Amino acid sequence: MPKVINIEPTPNPDALKFVVQRPILKKGVRSFRDFGAAVGDPLGSALFAMGQVTSVFYMDRFVTVNKDTDAQWTDLIDPICETIEECKDVEEAEGEQPGHLEGDDEKLERINDLLDTRIRPGLAGDGGGLEVISFDGITLEISYHGACGNCPSAVGGTLQYIERLLQDEVDPKIRVISF
Numbered sequence: 001m002p003k004v005i006n007i008e009p010t011p012n013p014d015a016l017k018f019v020v021q022r023p024i025l026k027k028g029v030r031s032f033r034d035f036g037a038a039v040g041d042p043l044g045s046a047l048f049a050m051g052q053v054t055s056v057f058y059m060d061r062f063v064t065v066n067k068d069t070d071a072q073w074t075d076l077i078d079p080i081c082e083t084i085e086e087c088k089d090v091e092e093a094e095g096e097q098p099g100h101l102e103g104d105d106e107k108l109e110r111i112n113d114l115l116d117t118r119i120r121p122g123l124a125g126d127g128g129g130l131e132v133i134s135f136d137g138i139t140l141e142i143s144y145h146g147a148c149g150n151c152p153s154a155v156g157g158t159l160q161y162i163e164r165l166l167q168d169e170v171d172p173k174i175r176v177i178s179f
Contacts, residue, residue: 002084003020004018006019010147010151011126011151015067015127016073016127019062020063024043024059030044030058031055032044032048032056035048044058047083050083055145055149057127060124064127065080107174111132112132114169127148128149130143130145139174139176139177140174140177141177142159162176163175
């Protein structure tokens with residue numbers, strides 16, 4: 001069973017990062033934006049069943065939980081920790097590949113590499129992640145997950161940083177939009 005060893009704030013006031021002692025997934029990530037998406041996932045379903053949870057994102061050694069804006073963390077922290085610690089079925093499981101869009105495009109390969117090495121580690125540090133939805137050669141469409149999902153700084157500053165990085169390192173015409 002995963003043991004919660006720390007609870008960290010994120011830049012998003014409606015999201016907390018619950019750090020666990022041992023890896024919760026062997027590899028990959030799991031991200032759920034609503035209860036329906038989490039059906040079949042023991043941890044995701046259990047967290048949504050508590051009510052007042054709006055998204056669940058987990059990978060490696062952390063679980064990020066987003067709450068309703070009107071909910072209070074003081075009412076949710078203990079039940080969330082108990083739910084994480086009681087969930088036995090996820091520790092040896094694998095999640096999805098962390099947000100890659102596969103293809104033969106050399107630009108897309110370079111984009112995935114830059115996202116993996118320079119962007120995703122920072123987002124994970126704040127309890128979030130991102131997925132590449134599409135790339136048409138110029139426009140990259142991404143979706144934020146976890147604490148980044150509805151965070152104002154992800155939509156503004158982080159999105160601009162990603163676009164500038166890709167323009168500098170891949171192609172000055174690239175535009176990045178979030179879904």
